Amino acid sequence: MRPTRPIASAGTRATLPVEIAVAPGLADVAADELQELARRLGRGTMSPEVRDDAIALRWPGTIDELHTLRTAASLSRVWRFDVPRPKALLGDALLRALATDVGDLVRAAPAPFHALRLSAAGRDSDVMRRFADVLASSLSLRVDHEGGDLLVRVRRAQDGAWEVLVRTTPRPMSVRAWRTCDRRGGLDGAFAAAAVRLARPRPTDRVLGAMVGSGTLLIERALVAPAERLDGVDIDAEAVACTLANAASAGAGEHVHVWRGDVTALDVPAAAFDLILVDPPWGDAVGSNRTNPTLYEGMLIELGRIAAPGARLVLVTHEVRxxxxxxxxxxxxxxxxxxxAWHGGHQPLLCVLRRNRRRSEGARGAMLG
Incomplete structure (x- = not known):
């Protein structure tokens, strides 16, 4: 049985079955961005199936349009087969049709693929090895189950059918092309983009990336909307250079200003910023659980001093308690x-704070129990 192709009649647009992988805990943010994209492109309102770690839908447009989603970890095209067992995937007509479709996807990808990697239960079985070999050969690719960049997944659907999912990019979308410099403990691009969306960016924002590291939060903010100013600060000169290099690679270099400074004692006037983004040390890859209490306490006080009344602070940390x-x-x-929300094997706390307009306004926040 060959996979069902979307068929478009005159005046209609074919729909593509796709699955968007998202960080568990951030699916609603990604779904919101998806709806925003659909409205902007005149696609109407989507009715996706939103799960904790993925969003499944039939997209009435192109794959390239979905590649613009900033909160998506990765994107896969989906083929469904109403067959009883994986061996049926080796049928000549079915496999040729699938290879044709995957070949179209590979040729249209934003970057070249070099090897096929299969992810499936029983990957080392004769059936799965044959499936991977034939598909890879049809695409003029080799099979590399460890380092292959054309990720092909085979799984059983809840109703008993079988699905083949092929990632549409050689690297996850959360790995940003602009990242020329990396530092330990940094956030991935999709997680940072979701954090920025929760802050509801405004064109009048005076933005500070505090403890800026490699600049992920600041650069994601720079790329999503205009801002009055975009500043970054870090006590480490290498972090300052890293952020500047990444900002230049992202095309935001002329808008971003970064300097050295101690986040607990900044040479900045009071009420200077409307949006502050900070991913302080979590105490594992960077920093120490022993010194973080003093650091965090001083950071919140100093950021409160330089924040304008009503300013927002986006804070990402694994120092939850x-x-x-x-x-x-x-x-x-x-x-x-x-x-x-999950990030790299951790489940950090992501919160948006508001600078009180009066000291007496300090109220018990709606923290997680």
């Missing part, structure tokens, strides 16, 4: 939003 304790009845900051 410490952060909850410090923010409880904090005199300068109130919690607007807080959630846990």
């Amino acid at each position: 410490l952060t909850e304790r410090l923010l409880e009845d904090h005199p300068l900051w109130s919690v607007v939003h807080a959630r846990r």
Whole structure:
């Protein structure tokens, strides 16, 4: 049985079955961006199946349009086969049709693929080895189950059918092409983009990336909307250079200003910023759980000083209990939003804070229990 191809009649647009992988805990943010894209392109309202780690839908447009999603970890094209077992995938007509479709995807990809990597239960079985070999050969690719960049997944659907999913890019979309410099403990691009969306960027924002590291949060903010100013600060000169290199690679270099400074004692006037983005040390790859209490306490006070009344602070940290304790009845900051989301094997706390307009306004935030 060959895969079902989308068929478009006159005046209609073919739909592509796709699956968008997202960080667990951030699916709603990605779904919101998807709806925004659909409205902007005149595609109407989508009715996707939103799961904790993925969004499945039939997209009435092109794959390239979906590549613009900033909160997506990766994108896969999906083929469904109503067959009882994987061996049926080796049928000549079915496999040739699939190879043709995957070949179209490979040729249209934004970057070349070099090897096929199969992810499937029983990957080392005769059936799966044959499936991978034939598909790779038809695409003039070799099979490399460790380092292959054309990721092909085979799985059984809940109703018993079999699905083949092929990632549409050689690297996950969360790995940004602009990243020429990396540092330990940095956020991936999709997670940072989701954090920025939760802050609701405004063109009048005066933005500070505090403890800027490699600049991921600041650069994602620079790329999503105009801003009045885009500054970054880090105590480490190498971090300053890293952020500047990445900003230049992203095409935002002329808008971003980065300098050295201590986040607990900045040479910045009071009320200078409307949006502050910070991913402080989590105490594992970077920093120490022993010194973080002093660092976090001083950071919140100093960022409160340089934040304008009503300013937003986006904070990402795995020091969950410490952060909850410090923010409880904090005199300068109130919690607007807080959630846990997965990132690189951790489940950090992502919260949006608001700078109180009066010291007496400090209220118990809606932190997670």
